[in-house]
Amino acid sequence: MAEWAGETFGKLVAAKGFHGASGVYAFSGEALELLSAAKKQGLWTAVEQMIAPRGVVDQLACEEEVLNPGWQVSATDDVNAVAFAAREKAEWQIADAVICPSDFVAKHVIEAGCAVEKVVVVPYGVDDRFSICPRARKPGPLRVLTVGAVGLRKGSPYVGEVARKLNGQVQFRMVGPVDIQPEAYEQLKKAVELTGPIPRSEMRSQFEWADVFYLPSLCEGSATACYEALAAGLPVICTENTGSVVRHGIDGYIVPIRDVDETVEILRWFSDSPTTLFRMSENARERASDFTVLRYGERLVKALSQLSMGETS
Template sequence: MITILKPAQTPRQSAPDIWMIGRVDQFAVLAAHLAQNNRLARWDSFWRHDGTGVICPAPRKVAPALTDIPGRHLIPDLLGKAARTLNLPAHNLYSDIPLSLLAASHLPRARILHGQGNYSLPAMRRAKKHGMITISDVTGQLAPIRQNQLADEYNAHGRTYREISSFLARRRVAEAHFADAVFAPSDTLIDGLLTCGIAPRKIFHIPFIAPLCQTLLETARPERCDTLIRLLYVGNISIAKGIPFLLDAWQSLHAAFHGRVSLTLIGPAQPCAKGMLQNLPSGCRWRGAVPRAEVAKQFLDTDIFVFPSLSEGSSLATMEAMAAGCAVVTTYDAGSPVIHQISGLIVPPRDPGAITDAVSALIQTPTMRQNIAQAARSQIRHALETGYGNRVELAYEQLLSRHG
């Protein structure tokens, strides 16, 4: 039985008892919550800073209080950047393995080790020997599931799907099997975990929220004088994100609605998709990677957000679009919090016709489009009010009770 937490419950506060291992950008929200509640004993992560100092990589900025928490490591950051600059194969190895070794070299006084990514297995083994509860926080599909979801599609485009590092991919699977509990943010990811043989009793369904959502909820959508319906995609431009199907659907939409619609693509192009961008259909433009502030403006000025991904854990971009008041069209495999026909429309993956039909319905029925957009914004607002950190703490308490 998979554990679904009730947000009405209130977790108790305690002395510092949580050891976290994971990326800065994905774990910063939880770390801030735990530090505020005096529960964060240590957080092994890449370098993190408060906006001051000589070394200030933008993705590593956190709340000032978190710079005092032990466990921030600069060496993995520098090695990873060097590997990417030199275009070394399996470049993640040069950052992820050093971080996992540095994390395992320390054993803080804690009751729970909460690991995310593929950094935690050596530390988990030490922690379990010392009586700690171990958690694997799985934010994306494990390698066997991604292989099933993507291999045929890559083959259809004359390419072979490969993991960046098969070693790190195997480690993520091993962490999920070894841990006492596995946290998953979406139903689609839970399905993947069950397929990989993770015991249902170990799985906790804990949705998270994209950090940009709060800002988008607090910002009013601009008033527009034109009648143009704006479509938007935000994310990597790649086969895995369903871009070929979106472009196929766009040709049908553009032919049906002519100058009444536009499509903007935002995000870096992966090698597998660069050829698709050379001759984009009329009415579609690609802007590349843009600053987060500009992405927020685009969300707020968009009517329909389309995200036909073939494999995700839980799409942050979809949450941000919902918070901005967009009507969302996405797939079940995107792992979004969309409730079909209430806060968005869910279409089958690899189906440009279904994308066309869903977007056409939203264009032709303004009332439905507005109702879905309002429901999406309300859903994200409620999720923020209940709090991601509170949901995680509830799971901690259940695990502590379960393990005595």
């Protein structure tokens, strides 16, 4: 269905013409027909690969379903998966540049066959609504926030495992829609607070509540919530697969996917070392200052300007 929608969208846009544009920027899965038409007219072309290639997403999903049976309705039997993956590769072949939001995505795009000289990493940015002034840590247990859909791809089972190991020493809150089976939900809510979805306009208060941000995703593009957490002054614990701009040991920690034990030790360290927590919080704000919406725009324009001048490598 997604493949059909992307194809239809691309054909409809291409049929309307390009109205004097010098280039076309499109998103993966919806770009093939659009890029093909643009190339025929001599326009430069760029496609944004917003998440890891479909084959990588499906492989990780399949592994998680085996490791965590009964957690989620199977998502690995999509009859269109092979066609969608082929469509992605065809888009890379046509495009002058493949824009990736993180090194994680770029690595897998190249491993899947995209020419390395086409790949450009342009991290996202965050607006200033999430910038929070330094404040003293609230009394009581360390507060850990996770934001995103509760499910296998976001690594939610591992949030639950970490929470159970810490056994009340740390308070966990997960914000986002819940997409798991009833039994898994009942087990998870015994260890963490599940708020369900919260309007974006109210998310600032969630970051104000927290001391640390934790996102053990199995597969992302570059999780926006990590940028927001850094801007809020929260040290971030995440995986390489989260596609973040976190610097290990400076404004957070990069842990392996499916990790539990290392994360438990990091959180214990944060609980016992307010000085470390404060220092990393300050570093997080500093890091976020280089990843604003304005800086994102500057990086993207620079990449596209090279295309318009014919510099496609």
